[in-house]
Amino acid sequence: MAQAWFATGPDGLDDWELREVDVPAPAAGEVTIRVHAIGMNPADYKYPTRPDASFPFPLGYEVSGEITALGPDAEIGSGHANIGDEVLAFRLRGGYATEVTIPAEKAFAKPATVTQPEAANLFLAGATAAELLELSGAGRGDTVLFHAASGAVGVSFLQQAAVRGVRVVGTASERNADVVRRYGGIPIAYGPGLIDRAKDAAGGAAFVASLDGVGTDEAIDVSLALIEDRKRIITIVRRDLESEGIVAIGGMLPASAAFRDAVRGELVDLARRGLLEVPVARTYPFADAVEAARFLKEGHPGGKLALLT
Structure with a gap:
């Protein structure tokens, strides 16, 4: 038994x-x-x-x-x-x-x-992060915004983005800013003035995508202000925003499930090579x-x- x-x-x-x-x-x-x-x-x-x-x-x-x-x-x-x-x-x-x-x-x-x-x-956090990165369309030299970058999905995203040469500006509390730095991101605090802090952190580069791991109205509003193409705003929290053109993903959705199954071997290989902890x-x-x-x-x-x- x-x-x-x-x-x-x-x-x-x-x-x-x-x-x-x-x-x-x-x-x-x-x-x-x-x-x-x-x-x-x-x-x-x-x-x-x-x-x-x-x-x-x-x-x-x-x-x-x-x-x-x-x-x-x-x-x-x-x-x-x-x-x-x-x-x-x-x-x-x-x-x-x-x-x-x-x-x-x-x-x-x-x-x-x-x-x-x-x-x-x-796997769960890693596959979620991999799907966010894939749907972002970001490539080497591009800059993306990640809301809640010090969380489990955010930390995996930071590492996978670094492998692809994607620069990440990530929101976090002040006490977790070092977590974002440790994994290669540029930390910014959430709260009033977030749009300006994001632009400053990007150093003049345009954001090609915004990834939402927290689901707050602030995160969505900032994403809408910075990203023109709503298909490049992707959330793992807010399924209610799909009618507004924002992309929502989740393990219960067939497309997400298929992608996450397919990426498992790649995640194991990254971990084996010491590129994903x-x-x-x-x-x-x-x-x-x-x-x-x-x-x-x-x-x-x-x-x-x-x-x-």
């Missing part, structure tokens, strides 16, 4: 429950993973509260661990694998578990230089998932969180 966390109702963390579950043996094209670390994301507590959620709702979307069983003809996303190999996996349902059986193509070989908590947090702020025991999720929801983690089994 394994253990797994479920949301049993739509009322948030009070409805989370730890249960014992049977883990099926892997069928053809499947793999069983003994989970060592679980990546934590806002989607973990947001999706069970959606109107279309059904219960019990299995929690968690990305993990790292080691292969304990392979089904017939199973080949992971990065190629051949053996029992005992360390892997990370993404876009699964029910990752808050001590063991999972999943489609083998969702798993990728874990680089030896990446820790289990880092690996468990690589995942700052982990805290780890929690698996049994403390509710406490960890509450901190993620209400606090300022300053990096990713992981559950350890």
Whole structure:
């Protein structure tokens, strides 16, 4: 028997429950993973509260661990694998578990230089950032604006943009300005006067895109003031703005899902080469998932969180 966390109702963390579950043996094209670390994301507590959620709702979307069983003809996303190999996996349902059986193509070989908590947090934020960068259309020498650049998606975006030679002006609180600098961005504080600060930071260069990771009216208003082509204003928060021509992306949307699946191998390679790191702020025991999720929801983690089994 394994253990797994479920949301049993739509009322948030009070409805989370730890249960014992049977883990099926892997069928053809499947793999069983003994989970060592679980990546934590806002989607973990947001999706069970959606109107279309059904219960019990299995929690968690990305993990790292080691292969304990392979089904017939199973080949992971990065190629051949053996029992005992360390892997990370993404876009699964029910990752808050001590063991999972999943489609083998969702798993990728874990680089030896990446820790289990880092690996468990690589894909969701990294794939979101990669999609933002792709849709921005920015290339070498271009300048973009990123709202909430010190967050998990922002930090991944900064690193991926640096690989492409894209310059990023990023909003952040004063206490997080050094995070933006550390990963190659130009930090500016949000608040009154943001448009002028953004222009000054760009040094006369035009912004080719604005990426929104926070969803505030200020972020949207500034983006509209600086970017003429609304298809170059892309948000991961405000689906309500699509009618105004602003592009909204999210893992539940088919186009986003397809892109994020396709980019997984590239993200692993960047991590293997030391070009993409995942700052982990805290780890929690698996049994403390509710406490960890509450901190993620209400606090300022300053990096990713992981559950350890």
